[in-house]
Amino acid sequence: MLTFVARRAVGLVVSTLLVITITFLLMQMIPGDPASVMLGSNATPEQIERLRDTWGLNEPIYGQFVQYIVNFLQGNLGESLFHHKPVLGIIGQRAETSLWLGLAALIVVVGLGIPAGVLASIRPNGLTDNIMLLVALAGASIPSFWLGLMLMTLFAGHLGWLPSSGFTSILETGNLGNLRNLILPAFSLGFVNAALVARTARSSMLDVLQADYITTARAKGLREWGVIMKHAFRNASIPIVTVISFTFASLLSGAVVTESVFALPGVGSLIVQSVLKRDYPVIQGVMFVVAVLYVVVNFLTDLSYALLDPRIRYR
C-alpha cells in the first residue's frame, strides 16, 4: 500500500509541475510585453520597469521560469490589476460560495444518480430503465446554464418558491438559510452529471449482477436487497467512483457558467469577470488553483480504488 501511495504521489508532483509550466507558457503567449499589458495603457515607464524587475522579466527565460515556480510554490500568485490585492486572497474570499455550490451539486449528483442507476439495473429494459435512459440522454444534451435560467423562471419567477440569485456567506453570517439560494444552482449544475452517474451505475451493476458470487449469494437464501446492496453494489462501485471523479471536473467547468447565471460570488464568476477585464494574474491564479485541485482529486480517486479493491494495491 505504501509503495502504491508513494508512486501516485510522485505522479501528483509531476502533474503539478506540468500544470505550472502550462500556465507559465500560456502567459508567455500574451502578445507584447507582459508587464505593460498587465499594467494597462496608463502605466508609466518606471512602473513597467519595476514590475519587470519584480517578475524577473529582464532575466533569461529559464531564470524567469525558476522564479515563477518558486513564487507559485510559496503561494505567491501575484496581485490583481484591478483590486490591487494578492490573487490568492481574492480566490480565498470567493472559495466559500464555490465550495458550498460544489458540495450541494455533488449531493444532487450522488443522491439522484446512484439510486436511479441501481433501480434501473434491477429490471433492465423495464419502465424505470427506459425513463432513466431518456432523462440521461436529455441531461447530456441540455446546457446547464439554459436549464438554470428555465428553473429560475419557473421556481423563482412564476411560483416564487425560491430566491432567484445571489448568495451571502454562511461562515460570516452564520445563517444556514442562505443555502436556499443554492438549491436551483446546485440542481441545474448537478442534473447533467447525475444522468451520467446513473448510466454508469446501471451498466456497472448489470455487469456485476451476472457474476457467480451473486448467484451464490442468492442460493444461500440472502434477501434480494441484501444481495444488491452488500454484494453487488460494493463491487460495482469502482466505475461509479471514477465517473464521480470525472464529474468533479465537469462540476468545476459547469460552476463557471452556473455562478454567472445565478450571480453567485464564487471562483467561477471571478474568472469570467477577470477575462472580461483582462485581469491576467487572476486568470492565471484561478487556472492554477483549479488544475491543482483537479490533480489532487485524481490522486484521491486512485487511492480510493485501492481501498475499494484490495487487488489494485499490488499492481
Place this chain on the structure above:
Amino acid sequence: MGSVNADSNGNRRRIRYVVAGLWQFATRRRTTAVALGILLCLLLLAAVGPYVAPFDADELRVTDRLQPPNRTHLLGTDHFGRDILSRALQGTRITLLLGVSISAFALCVGLPLGMLAGFFDRFGLVVMRVVDAIMAFPAIILALALMAILGKPGIPNVVLAIGLVWAPRMIRVVYSATLALRESVFVEAARALGANTSRILLRHIAINLISPVIVQTTFTFAFSIMEVAALNFLGVGIPPHVASWGGMMNEGKTYVIRAPWIILFPGLFLATAVLSFNLVGDALRDRLDPKLRGVA
C-alpha cells in the same frame, strides 16, 4: 470498351453497396433516423435560413419589443424588437460553421500527433504527459483563459480556443487506438514484408483509425457547439452583434422572468442540435466499433 464498362459497373456496384450500408445505418434504429433527420433539417436551415426568415435578424423595431410568441412573430421578439425566429435561424448557420471548424481543427492536430505518440514510445511519453496536464484544466476555464490571451472576441479566436481544448482529447483517443493497432498481426506482417514506418502508419494504421476518429469527431462537434454557446453566453465568444444561440441567451437573461421565450427557443435549438449529434455519435460507435461500446 468492355473493360471500361466493367469498371464503371464495378464502381456503380460499389456506390450502391455504400449507399445501401448508409441507408441501413440510418434506418435500423428509429432514434438514429430521427436524429439524422434533425441534422439534415439543421443543415438545410443553415443553408437557406436567412433567405426564408420572416424578418431581418438584426432589424430593430422598438415598438415590437418583448412580444410573446404570436402570429407575426412565431417565437416572439427580444428587448430590441428583433424577431427571435429569424435570429435563431441566423444562429444555426454560425453554430454549424463553428462546430465544423473546431472539429476540423481538433482532427488536424489530434490525428497526426496521436498517431506518432502511439507509435513512438519516447515521443508518446512526452506528448501524453502534456496532454494529461492540459486536461487537468476544466474545458471552459481553459477556453476562457485562451480567449483572454488571444485578445479580441471573434470567430477565428473562438475556433482556436475551443479547438485547443478538444485537440488533446482527440490525441488521447487516437493514441490509445494506435497503441492497440501497433501490436496487431497485420502490422507485424507488414513489417515482416519490409514495409517502412511511414507506410505502416499511413496504409495500415491510419486506415484503421477512421472509425474511432469519426466517432470522436461527432462528440467533439456536440461538445464544442455547447462550449461555443457557453462562451457566447458569458459574453467572451463571438462579437455580441452577431446573432448566435448563446449570445441571444446572454442578451435575454436580464428579461428571463418577463420574457422567457428569448431564452427558451435558442436553448431548444441548441439542445436539439447537441442531442441529435450525441445520438448519431452513439449509433456510429455501436455500428463502427462494437468494442468501444460503453467506454467513453
